[in-house]
Amino acid sequence: MDVVVLGEPLVEFSTAASLDRADLFYLSFSGDALNASVAAAATGASAALVTRVGADAFGERLVRFAAGHGVDTRWMVTGEGSTGAYALGADPTGSRAFAYMRAGSAASRMAPGDVDRSPVSAAGVVLLSGVTAALSPSCDQAVRHAAATARGKVVYDPNFRSRLTGPEAARVVLEAVAPHAALMVPSCPGDSGPLFGTDDPYEVLRACLGLGARAAAVTMGAEGVLLGTEDGSVLHVPAIPAESVVDQTGAGDAFAGTLAGWLARGADLVQAVRAGTAAAAISLHGRGGTGRVATTEEIHALIGEAA
Ligand SMILES: O=C(O)C(=O)C[C@H](O)[C@H](O)CO
Numbered sequence: 001m002d003v004v005v006l007g008e009p010l011v012e013f014s015t016a017a018s019l020d021r022a023d024l025f026y027l028s029f030s031g032d033a034l035n036a037s038v039a040a041a042a043t044g045a046s047a048a049l050v051t052r053v054g055a056d057a058f059g060e061r062l063v064r065f066a067a068g069h070g071v072d073t074r075w076m077v078t079g080e081g082s083t084g085a086y087a088l089g090a091d092p093t094g095s096r097a098f099a100y101m102r103a104g105s106a107a108s109r110m111a112p113g114d115v116d117r118s119p120v121s122a123a124g125v126v127l128l129s130g131v132t133a134a135l136s137p138s139c140d141q142a143v144r145h146a147a148a149t150a151r152g153k154v155v156y157d158p159n160f161r162s163r164l165t166g167p168e169a170a171r172v173v174l175e176a177v178a179p180h181a182a183l184m185v186p187s188c189p190g191d192s193g194p195l196f197g198t199d200d201p202y203e204v205l206r207a208c209l210g211l212g213a214r215a216a217a218v219t220m221g222a223e224g225v226l227l228g229t230e231d232g233s234v235l236h237v238p239a240i241p242a243e244s245v246v247d248q249t250g251a252g253d254a255f256a257g258t259l260a261g262w263l264a265r266g267a268d269l270v271q272a273v274r275a276g277t278a279a280a281a282i283s284l285h286g287r288g289g290t291g292r293v294a295t296t297e298e299i300h301a302l303i304g305e306a307a
Pocket residue numbers: 010030031032033035086131161249250251252253289
């Protein structure tokens with residue numbers, strides 16, 4: 001397996017109106033782990049999502065949705081608890097509101113055994129996130145176990161969510177995972193303030209390397225990505241400008257999933273980060289986490305290489 005992602009897929013109810021006024025919602029499927037696994041599969045890499053869904057109206061649809069996007073669903077199993085869901089209000093000014101309906105969900109009941117039953121140990125890249133660790137104590141354990149099992153092949157997205165966890169707890173997970181990380185992809189701002197106490201991307205980069213990650217790609221939205229490696233090299237990769245932005249939800253996941261796919265297929269770090277920035281730019285044209293998934297041809301066209 002090229003890429004293995006561990007985390008919670010969510011049913012997504014989105015609207016361009018505000019959540020307290022909208023009465024019509026668009027149904028789709030999202031969640032940081034699903035967004036990233038769909039992006040990874042779109043690169044041509046084999047990509048599996050390791051998770052649990054509920055035995056309810058949406059669990060099976062979620063699995064079908066993932067399969068329809070080329071994700072290997074053999075490790076999306078049905079378990080106790082409901083399929084997680086969230087409502088997203090993404091209005092045209094760019095402001096966003098989230099309402100989670102995921103407490104006690106099937107995926108939040110994952111545990112280290114889910115990792116042992118998955119292809120994590122044989123994966124080219126294992127994509128883990130702070131969202132997954134924040135779902136429950138057993139998910140926290142699963143993330144740490146996956147990091148140790150993946151033997152240095154981890155891409156870690158801290159993805160700090162104040163509705164799910166606090167800075168201290170998120171920082172403890174980050175410190176546990178960092179020594180296993182081939183790459184960390186913190187956002188700045190976003191993850192930087194709560195987790196690193198600074199919005200200076202160079203300081204965030206140094207902090208990630210100081211914790212034992214072999215490389216870090218600090219994502220800065222329209223300012224691009226600051227990429228640094230343990231040998232001391234630092235490179236600024238510009239963002240790809242996006243016009244007519246519909247919604248930024250999932251852009252970071254498109255970045256992480258795409259770069260994981262490219263890395264697993266043999267690209268070097270700089271190529272993979274460039275591909276990730278292209279996928280993130282394209283994702284801004286769709287509503288929700290999976291509304292617009294970049295094709296490899298589109299990525300090549302944007303980064304100026306022959307497809
Ligand atoms: O916030 C989360 O936990 C989600 O997974 C919902 C969205 O899909 C996610 O925030 C996009 O990154």
